[in-house]
Amino acid sequence: MASPFSPASSLSPAASSSSTSGQPLVEKPPVPPVNILPSPTSQIYSFVQPTLLLTLFAFRFDALTANPARELLNSLPWVLLLQLSYVMVCLPPVGTVPSPSSSKVTDTGSPVPGDGERKSAPRSPSSPSVALRPGKPGYRRKQQTGKNVWAGIWAKLMPAFLSLALLSLLATPVLAILLVLFGAPLTTQNAETMLCAAHMAVLSATALIYVHGVDGAAWKEVWGFALPADTVWGGALGTGLGAWFGAIPIPLDWDRPWQAFPITILVGAYIGYAVGTLVSRSPFLYGKRIRFAPEDNEIAEKKKN
Structure with a gap:
């Protein structure tokens, strides 16, 4: 029996050029897995944040049992604050992760550079900080200014605001339904019901909105359960599965x-989120995709046999 998971590097065929034009086939690559940012702060906080969420939930569990609606309303801003701090500190914002709509792959497997990509210019051997371009005089690199710092902060705040709006x-409403x-x-x-849906x-x-924005190709993979295993998809999938199992009692x-x-639905959702966020980063699951049907090459091999 074939494994239900497949590597994220496998490309799903997508027809894109006519046979009469003689142009090579162009394929859109699947959404790549999302990595935690490499800074030490991001790496450490990515483990601390799920622990803080579970600690907050356990600390307020008695109040949740006594009055679920009031406690869910009071704790929602704190949960939202922890989530926003997590995505802004640990995850790359939308636009910094390659998406299928912004990149293409030729039939040889090599990516086609986009319009915004620039080739590296040759550098002068006498001055490593000077880049030379054909037909243009050399120029020196600009040092990072306050405007660049604010641009970097704004690049993180905009996806955070987008997440708040779409949430x-x-x-x-969709989760409530x-x-x-x-x-x-x-x-x-x-x-x-509404407050439980808001927490979920x-x-x-x-994290899904912060990383993928409103990219249609990425959200097709979200609803098709086709995203590769990473900390973002693992947290989302773990929340749903945990809530489903939590309804059993x-x-x-x-x-x-x-x-x-x-109450039990939220217990399962919080535990599922923490487990999914951490387990999906393990080498055994990271980058793997759920497969509901065998690959085309497997079907072809069975027909030959």
């Missing part, structure tokens, strides 16, 4: 106060 306008479809009360406990949206969608006749909706 409230799209992610939370999914909760109702999976058995949440329709006419009662509406506040608990913050956990699962903040609700209908059981144990007569416990913590069985009330949506």
Whole structure:
């Protein structure tokens, strides 16, 4: 039986040129896995942040059991603050990760440079800080100024604002509808349903929006469960699976106060997020994709045999 995971480097064929023109086939590569930023602060905080989330949730669990709606509303800003600090410190913002809509691969497997890419100019052997361009005099590199620093900060703030907008306008309502479809009360406990959806949206969608923005090709892979395993996709998938498994104790006749909706769902979502964020970075899963069908080459080999 074939493994359900496949390497992220395998390319899915996408027809793009007519056979009459004689041009080589052009394929769009899949979305690459997202890496944690290499700075020591990012690496350390990527492990600290899931621990802080679980600690906050465990510390406020008694209050959540006593009054779920009030506690979910009070803790939501803190969870959102932890998530925004995590994505801004640890993850590359949208536009810095290659996407299928901005890059192409030829039939030989070599990437086609985009319009914004520049080839490295030859440098003068006598002055390593001077770059020479054909037909233009040499110029010296500009040192990093305050304007460049603010541009870097703004490049992180804009995706964060985009995440806030889409979390409230799209992610939370969609997850609330999914909760109702999976058995949440329709006419009662509406506040608990919306707040549970808001917490799940913050956990699962903040990093996805911050890294991928509104790129259509990336979100097709999100809804098709085709993204490669990384800390972003692992956290989102872990949140959904954890919430699904967390709903199991609700209908059981144990007569416990913590069985009330949506407490166990949130317990599963938070644990699933923390586990998925960390486990998906392991060498055994990183960069692998879930496969629901065999590859084309496997089908061809079976037909030959």
